[in-house]
Amino acid sequence: MQKKHIAVAMGGYSSEFDISINSGGVVCNALDKNKYEVYPIHILEEGWYHVAEDGTKYPVNRADFSFGNGKETIKPDAVFNAIHGTPGEDGYLQAYWALLGIPHTSSNYYSAALTFNKRDCLSVLKNFGVRAANSYYVNKGTEIHLNEIVLKTGLPCFVKPNRSGSSFGISKVHNMGEMMPAIEKAFTEDSEIIIETALVGVEVSVGVYNNGDEIIALPVTEIVSENEFFDYEAKYLGKSQEITPARISEKETEMVKKEAIRIYKILNMRGVTRSEFIIEKGKPYFIETNTNPGISTESIVPKQVREAGMTLTEFFDILIQNVIK
Known part of the structure; x- marks a missing residue:
């Protein structure tokens, strides 16, 4: 059987690039070498390269996503997308690979x-009856009405960049005095922010993937952060307990898996995703979903x-088998 050529895309242009390099390394090590020739591809602002085992960097030809390996030019049969943040989680690379006709393991660009x-x-999910916290939106350069925000969300609340991951730029706000500094912090990551009521309950995370046409939820993880919320330190520096399976009732487990x-399905996702919820008074409230969740060993x-x-x-x-024809 001829081995398939798999490019593992990692890196990206956001604050999460080093986390993504870690995820990509895990994928490269885990892929079955009897079935696949595996090529680590670093997609960074300074350039796109296939990084060979000896550290040699071979530039990627962006016209067709081909690259050298020292002997020949490789055109991958598929891409394993391990990029968190832009341009691998926000649709840019998905659209590019779609135009080139290269299958990839993540959701489509839209x-x-x-x-x-x-x-x-x-906005889309609320129309389908998905429960979520009350939220208020602010754009950079527009007037900010603090009283209006607090009327809508109450205190405490979370101030988040609209488009970033790994909890960069997020603050939990307990009083009016903390609101403006939190808004300014969020604006360092994005020009659009979202302010949400802080829900009180058990935070859980559910991985979902497709195996062909079957959609399957993985066991539920409960997140217990030592910090005020599941922030960068809690996620990556061991300041949290991630308990799998979650210590919630069977009924709550089934409910949250079903909702994930x-x-x-509503968002027409493919590959593996991870959705976060807070179970408040026995009901799951949706926080967010990640189409390229972390896959480093601690993830x-x-x-x-x-x-x-x-x-x-x-x-x-x-x-990979989902996408290789």
């Missing part, structure tokens, strides 16, 4: 762009995959 924009995503699958999805009784090699194989 679903990616829609889910990456928290405000647009919530429903959202996956939530790999823990859920192991809990489901699969290895990452088996799981990544499903994602």
